[in-house]
Amino acid sequence: xxxxxxxxxxxxxxxxxxxxxxxxxxxxxxxxxxxxxxxxxxxxxxxxxxxxxxxxxxxxxxxxxxxxxxxxxxxxxxxxxxxxxxxxxxxxxxxxxxxxxxxxxxxxxxxxxxxxxxxxxxxxxxxxxxxxxxxxxxxxxxxxxxxxxxxxxxxxxxxxxxxxxxxxxxxxxxxxxxxxxxxxxxxxxxxxxxxxxxxxxxxxxxxxxxxxxxxxxxxxxxxxxxxxxxxxxxxxxxxxxxxxxxxxxxxxxxxxxxxxxxxxxxxxxxxxxxxxxxxxxxxxxxxxxxxxxxxxxxxxxxxxxxxxxxxx
Numbered sequence: 001x002x003x004x005x006x007x008x009x010x011x012x013x014x015x016x017x018x019x020x021x022x023x024x025x026x027x028x029x030x031x032x033x034x035x036x037x038x039x040x041x042x043x044x045x046x047x048x049x050x051x052x053x054x055x056x057x058x059x060x061x062x063x064x065x066x067x068x069x070x071x072x073x074x075x076x077x078x079x080x081x082x083x084x085x086x087x088x089x090x091x092x093x094x095x096x097x098x099x100x101x102x103x104x105x106x107x108x109x110x111x112x113x114x115x116x117x118x119x120x121x122x123x124x125x126x127x128x129x130x131x132x133x134x135x136x137x138x139x140x141x142x143x144x145x146x147x148x149x150x151x152x153x154x155x156x157x158x159x160x161x162x163x164x165x166x167x168x169x170x171x172x173x174x175x176x177x178x179x180x181x182x183x184x185x186x187x188x189x190x191x192x193x194x195x196x197x198x199x200x201x202x203x204x205x206x207x208x209x210x211x212x213x214x215x216x217x218x219x220x221x222x223x224x225x226x227x228x229x230x231x232x233x234x235x236x237x238x239x240x241x242x243x244x245x246x247x248x249x250x251x252x253x254x255x256x257x258x259x260x261x262x263x264x265x266x267x268x269x270x271x272x273x274x275x276x277x278x279x280x281x282x283x284x285x286x287x288x289x290x291x292x293x294x295x296x297x298x299x300x301x302x303x304x305x306x307x308x309x310x311x312x
Contacts, residue, residue, distance in 0.1 A: 006026040013116040019069065031049050099162040130145070152168075159299075
């Protein structure tokens with residue numbers, strides 16, 4: 001198809017749908033009108049407006065060279081373990097997935113609503129603004145958010161952890177549950193609002209529980225559920241209290257060897273023996289399989305997916 005009268009230049013990592021909607025606005029059209037025109041030349045497309053199915057056509061309409069909307073993909077892929085790098089974490093172009101789309105900071109986009117799949121979290125480090133889920137809030141001099149953003153786009157990204165891979169969501173749930181239990185917060189708002197309020201703590205909790213030693217402990221199949229619950233409970237409490245010394249102590253004392261787990265240094269708990277847990281541990285004990293699975297997800301190995309081609 002020929003380019004529309006008003007074309008656009010995509011932002012780094014911008015999604016096909018985002019480019020499509022900006023084209024519609026720039027040319028004073030509606031999403032349905034443009035999709036109807038596309039379907040006239042491609043009658044096999046669904047009635048529902050689905051520009052993600054036709055990236056090459058959207059590139060033509062925007063006056064972009066073919067493949068332009070794909071060229072940033074390898075830079076922003078989440079890391080995975082796969083056979084192409086001997087099962088080490090890497091941004092393998094064949095196996096590593098793209099992150100979920102995130103709304104960009106509106107100061108970066110000149111006020112436009114832009115959605116991108118990029119190596120980013122919820123914070124714009126340049127303008128110190130929270131831009132996740134369509135928000136555009138000033139963070140002021142809140143340095144903890146900038147530190148959390150650097151951790152997410154650095155160490156956590158290289159472990160395959162992003163905003164929407166599940167770990168941060170679970171960390172936010174655990175922190176909210178703890179704060180509710182101690183009477184510090186009522187836990188109002190949706191998941192995005194809770195993540196906004198607890199972002200630095202959620203990133204810290206996720207980073208701590210996905211460190212190599214913690215991964216080995218959580219993956220140990222012979223220590224039972226209670227040591228895992230005790231580890232997670234202690235970590236949530238320490239992160240909530242912003243206690244680095246407690247976190248250092250936890251990493252030194254929760255170790256697993258053979259069928260034994262060293263807990264709290266003062267005692268060695270054998271498989272099947274009871275482990276003392278607190279009120280938070282009691283609340284999440286039934287969810288232990290989920291806790292383990294989510295915080296171990298980043299360590300799963302992937303095999304190359306089947307090659308799929310698009311007729312467009």
